[in-house]
Amino acid sequence: MKASHIIGIVIIAVAIGIIIATAGDASSYVTFNEAQEMAENGNGNSIHVVGELTKDNSGEIIGIEPSPDKLSFSFVMVDDNQKQQRVYYNEPMPADFKRSEKVVVIGSYKDDLFIADKILMKCPSKYQEETVNAEI
Amino acid sequence: MIHTLIGDLGHLFVIISLVTALLAAFSYFKAAQKDDLAAEGWKSIGKMFFSFHAIAVLGIVVCLFYIIYGHYFEYHYAWSHSSRQLPTHYMISCFWEGQEGSFLLWMFWHAILGIIVIATNKFWESSVMTVFSLVQAFLASMILGVVIPGLELKLGSSPFILLRDAIDAPIFASQPDFVPKDGTGLNPLLQNYWMVIHPPTLFLGFALCTVPFAYCIGGLWKKRYRDWIRPALPWALVGGAILGLGILMGGYWAYETLNFGGYWNWDPVENAVYVPWLFLIAAIHTMITFRSSETALKASIVLVITTFVLLLYSTFLTRSGILGESSVHSFTDLGLSGQLLIYLLFFTIGAIWLTVIRWKYLPTSEKEASTYSREFWIFIGALVLCMMGFQVLIPTSIPVYNKIVEAFGVVSNLAPPAEQIQFYSKFQLWFAVAVALLSGVGQFFWWKKMDKSQLKNSLIIPVVITLITTMIIILVKNVADPSYIVLLLAGVFTVVANGKIFIDVFRKSPGLSGGAVTHIGVGMILIGIMFSAGYSKVVSLNRTGMLISKESSNEFNSENLLLFVNEPKEMAGYELKYKGERVESESPSMFIKKGDIENTAIPYLVTAKRDIEEDGETVFQKGDTIKIAPENTYYEIQYKDGNNNIFTLYPRAQVNESMGGLLASPDIKRGLGKDLYTHVSSIRSPNEKVEWSEMEEFKVAPDQNFFVNDYVTSINKVERIDQVDGLDLGPEDVAVRIDIIVQGEDDNYLAQPIFVIKDGLVGRISDEIVDLGIKLTVLNIHPDENQFSIGANTRQKNWVVLKAMEKPLINILWSGTLLLMIGFGIAINRRYKEFKKMREKGME
Numbered sequence: 006m007k008a009s010h011i012i013g014i015v016i017i018a019v020a021i022g023i024i025i026a027t028a029g030d031a032s033s034y035v036t037f038n039e040a041q042e043m044a045e046n047g048n049g050n051s052i053h054v055v056g057e058l059t060k061d062n063s064g065e066i067i068g069i070e071p072s073p074d075k076l077s078f079s080f081v082m083v084d085d086n087q088k089q090q091r092v093y094y095n096e097p098m099p100a101d102f103k104r105s106e107k108v109v110v111i112g113s114y115k116d117d118l119f120i121a122d123k124i125l126m127k128c129p130s131k132y133q134e135e136t137v138n139a140e141i
Numbered sequence: 142m143i144h145t146l147i148g149d150l151g152h153l154f155v156i157i158s159l160v161t162a163l164l165a166a167f168s169y170f171k172a173a174q175k176d177d178l179a180a181e182g183w184k185s186i187g188k189m190f191f192s193f194h195a196i197a198v199l200g201i202v203v204c205l206f207y208i209i210y211g212h213y214f215e216y217h218y219a220w221s222h223s224s225r226q227l228p229t230h231y232m233i234s235c236f237w238e239g240q241e242g243s244f245l246l247w248m249f250w251h252a253i254l255g256i257i258v259i260a261t262n263k264f265w266e267s268s269v270m271t272v273f274s275l276v277q278a279f280l281a282s283m284i285l286g287v288v289i290p291g292l293e294l295k296l297g298s299s300p301f302i303l304l305r306d307a308i309d310a311p312i313f314a315s316q317p318d319f320v321p322k323d324g325t326g327l328n329p330l331l332q333n334y335w336m337v338i339h340p341p342t343l344f345l346g347f348a349l350c351t352v353p354f355a356y357c358i359g360g361l362w363k364k365r366y367r368d369w370i371r372p373a374l375p376w377a378l379v380g381g382a383i384l385g386l387g388i389l390m391g392g393y394w395a396y397e398t399l400n401f402g403g404y405w406n407w408d409p410v411e412n413a414v415y416v417p418w419l420f421l422i423a424a425i426h427t428m429i430t431f432r433s434s435e436t437a438l439k440a441s442i443v444l445v446i447t448t449f450v451l452l453l454y455s456t457f458l459t460r461s462g463i464l465g466e467s468s469v470h471s472f473t474d475l476g477l478s479g480q481l482l483i484y485l486l487f488f489t490i491g492a493i494w495l496t497v498i499r500w501k502y503l504p505t506s507e508k509e510a511s512t513y514s515r516e517f518w519i520f521i522g523a524l525v526l527c528m529m530g531f532q533v534l535i536p537t538s539i540p541v542y543n544k545i546v547e548a549f550g551v552v553s554n555l556a557p558p559a560e561q562i563q564f565y566s567k568f569q570l571w572f573a574v575a576v577a578l579l580s581g582v583g584q585f586f587w588w589k590k591m592d593k594s595q596l597k598n599s600l601i602i603p604v605v606i607t608l609i610t611t612m613i614i615i616l617v618k619n620v621a622d623p624s625y626i627v628l629l630l631a632g633v634f635t636v637v638a639n640g641k642i643f644i645d646v647f648r649k650s651p652g653l654s655g656g657a658v659t660h661i662g663v664g665m666i667l668i669g670i671m672f673s674a675g676y677s678k679v680v681s682l683n684r685t686g687m688l689i690s691k692e693s694s695n696e697f698n699s700e701n702l703l704l705f706v707n708e709p710k711e712m713a714g715y716e717l718k719y720k721g722e723r724v725e726s727e728s729p730s731m732f733i734k735k736g737d738i739e740n741t742a743i744p745y746l747v748t749a750k751r752d753i754e755e756d757g758e759t760v761f762q763k764g765d766t767i768k769i770a771p772e773n774t775y776y777e778i779q780y781k782d783g784n785n786n787i788f789t790l791y792p793r794a795q796v797n798e799s800m801g802g803l804l805a806s807p808d809i810k811r812g813l814g815k816d817l818y819t820h821v822s823s824i825r826s827p828n829e830k831v832e833w834s835e836m837e838e839f840k841v842a843p844d845q846n847f848f849v850n851d852y853v854t855s856i857n858k859v860e861r862i863d864q865v866d867g868l869d870l871g872p873e874d875v876a877v878r879i880d881i882i883v884q885g886e887d888d889n890y891l892a893q894p895i896f897v898i899k900d901g902l903v904g905r906i907s908d909e910i911v912d913l914g915i916k917l918t919v920l921n922i923h924p925d926e927n928q929f930s931i932g933a934n935t936r937q938k939n940w941v942v943l944k945a946m947e948k949p950l951i952n953i954l955w956s957g958t959l960l961l962m963i964g965f966g967i968a969i970n971r972r973y974k975e976f977k978k979m980r981e982k983g984m985e
Contacts, residue, residue, distance in 0.1 A: 008517070012521070012524070016524060016528070019528055020528070020531060023528070023531060023532045023535055023568070024535055026568070027535045027536045027539075027558075028555075030536075030558045030564050031536065031539060031555050031556060031557065031558055032556040032557065032558055032559040033554045033555055033556050034554040034555070034556045035554060050559075051559035051560070052556070052559070053556040053559070072690075077694075095694050095697075097803050097823075111556075111559050122559070123559070
């Protein structure tokens with residue numbers, strides 16, 4: 006066998022290994038119900054849930070509760086199946102949070118609370134205003 | 142007044158740049174198809190069109206900058222990225238904060254590089270510039286901002302769009318000519334000098350990668366399969382250096398400005414530039430092999446094309462909004478994703494098609510590469526680099542697979558790995574070990590013809606030195622983790638082996654030492670990363686046994702220190718003292734105590750309450766107006782080590798309710814062996830309601846001491862004033878300001894409460910000493926007794942919660958970076974000289 010063939014085989018093996026490892030370590034996007042089921046079945050893996058913040062009729066965001074020292078906060082999120090869920094995040098409220106159109110929380114259920122380890126936000130565009138006020 | 146002319150002019154330039162790029166591409170295409178003599182006519186037409194194109198690009202840049210610089214907030218771009226008080230150098234950053242501006246920046250570099258290519262090449266001009274002009278035409282279409290009527294197809298997004306056309310606000314219905322007084326400003330985290338120079342460097346790197354690609358396509362097209370590599374190599378080297386510099390600058394910015402405590406986060410956006418860079422470095426290696434031994438031509442062609450395609454792919458990833466749910470950078474879709482996809486597919490399919498039809502004509506060397514040949518080992522090295530990139534690319538592309546399978550009606554719920562840093566690091570570590578070992582051994586193969594016994598002889602000394610050095614480092618620095626020991630060993634081996642080569646080569650011919658220097662840099666970078674990331678440790682440990690906050694996690698309570706103003710605390714051999722809140726004045730740039738200034742109606746202008754000194758010299762006099770950056774608060778933290786050496790750090794925080802919270806930036810005490818990295822993790826919120834104690838009353842004469850919150854306090858001066866902000870004083874009215882000095886632990890603090898009698902009614906304006914938590918009010922004046930009634934409220938003293946980390950040997954990382962750049966510089970110089978020689982012979 007030529008050296009180049011051996012190299013070829015090794016490369017393919019490594020590539021397949023990488024793809025399998027990626028698939029194994031990949032997390033998944035689920036709904037709150039699925040996430041809760043996973044937690045009840047003892048699966049504590051971190052998963053992604055996509056959703057939006059709850060808003061009242063006038064478009065104001067409701068349900069955000071910072072802790073008294075502002076070092077953590079919790080909020081209510083609605084997932085794609087319209088399920089409302091309180092999410093706790095053990096860090097100060099991230100910049101832009103209230104402006105986000107969509108929120109991705111990465112974490113897992115603990116009893117009835119979803120504990121987020123990480124929050125990703127999708128904003129209209131970072132720091133871009135959506136409307137103009139006459140005063141400014 | 143709406144300045145429509147400048148925007149129309151800018152838009153006109155965009156259209157001209159698109160048309161001239163297409164015309165230049167066509168003319169150069171014609172020129173490249175003809176033989177030498179007949180080509181001249183088309184070539185000069187192409188040259189003319191490209192020159193017009195370059196002028197038009199410059200025109201767009203000038204127009205956009207004019208709009209930003211002139212504060213023409215009737216334009217959406219200026220309004221959403223700039224504001225009035227932004228200093229000029231940050232106005233340059235606004236220029237590319239938006240996507241349109243960054244495309245423009247990319248085009249700008251391409252225009253300049255195109256002109257250099259035209260000026261330096263004879264033979265390659267036509268074919269290379271055909272590719273270049275096509276790339277430019279695609280970029281110009283990205284900022285075109287034209288909707289094709291009938292089709293409702295939006296082509297590009299213009300930076301010259303008016304605010305009233307971009308945003309549907311009610312005000313424009315009543316006042317179509319309404320112009321906002323101020324813009325919404327630049328993202329505060331981007332107000333950093335690294336963000337002024339980092340994006341242009343990255344985009345220059347992007348632009349430079351187009352040049353080798355264009356040469357490669359030209360070589361395949363004109364059937365000069367071997368000849369394209371010589372002129373392309375110096376460009377590839379410059380590209381590798383600049384792109385690498387851009388990436389490292391980004392890392393350095395993150396280290397200095399963001400408080401996640403590191404320089405690399407494996408965020409998809411970081412990966413998107415890292416992967417093409419790895420492939421470019423692999424391409425450089427195979428190109429160098431080809432230059433010296435005529436092998437690896439096919440590999441070079443494949444790698445150069447892959448690099449460019451990956452660059453387009455990263456552009457697609459970061460700008461199509463596809464990463465919206467996986468990246469903290471949260472890029473959004475400007476509606477250009479379709480256009481970007483066409484751009485990506487056009488060049489990918491075109492390049493693959495050309496390569497395929499030319500593949501069988503490509504010259505190959507028949508000889509089987511021996512395992513003792515340098516070509517073999519460099520090829521393996523290039524493969525490892527590609528695998529390294531591949532490993533990052535696969536998980537980063539997860540959102541793309543989801544989109545693809547969704548197109549076929551399947552719902553995929555695959556998400557990127559939740560713990561990005563651990564996930565990528567555990568793979569990249571072993572690739573890095575392989576790269577380090579190969580670059581150590583590879584250099585020996587490079588400089589000598591090897592066989593088994595010779596290899597043994599030349600490796601034995603470096604291996605022994607490596608083992609001894611590594612052993613010492615392991616013992617001194619307590620490296621215990623086995624995988625870190627392997628990485629350290631590999632890194633030290635690269636440094637030692639390449640160090641030996643460097644000494645040998647430098648004696649004979651310093652101009653050839655580029656490779657050795659670069660590889661020493663790589664070894665140092667690996668060692669630096671291993672220590673600073675693997676052995677970073679939190680030193681701000683809370684040993685008091687008291688919780689900072691009951692609501693917070695155990696980790697927060699044990700890894701942070703609560704500092705009260707002027708109360709010393711021990712930490713990691715230092716005595717820490719929080720000295721209070723500071724703001725930074727703009728000119729001269731210095732830190733000013735918040736208590737020494739008084740706010741005005743305009744947030745970024747304040748007046749000095751007293752003379753402000755620095756190093757014994759008065760910088761601002763009482764009453765001077767000072768320009769500050771109001772969103773930034775700095776926390777003066779004094780460190781005193783065991784030898785009574787004192788230094789001060791100023792970690793920064795921005796509290797912005799509309800942005801939802803606290804943005805903290807670290808301050809770093811740099812040391813030879815380690816950096817002390819400090820940032821605030823919680824502060825007293827300025828917008829929160831303060832709980833004051835009940836008022837205590839004192840009846841005192843001037844110069845008579847009394848005690849507030851245990852501080853010695855006295856009235857220093859009584860002054861009648863004519864003006865009080867917000868009050869109209871009539872001739873009968875009286876206003877008296879009383880200067881009260883509170884003697885703090887280290888400094889005196891000044892409060893200036895005001896007592897007003899207006900229209901027979903008494904008004905009292907209190908003043909607060911923020912740091913000490915004291916509020917003083919003049920309750921009454923007793924002229925007959927020459928006494929004053931002073932009321933004092935107190936609250937909790939000012940405090941800050943601080944987190945500090947030690948980053949050992951991070952300077953090895955930064956010095957390695959520097960060596961990497963020097964090495965590239967030496968190599969570029971050498972290859973450029975080669976190219977020049979050949980050009981003088983009329984070969985290029």
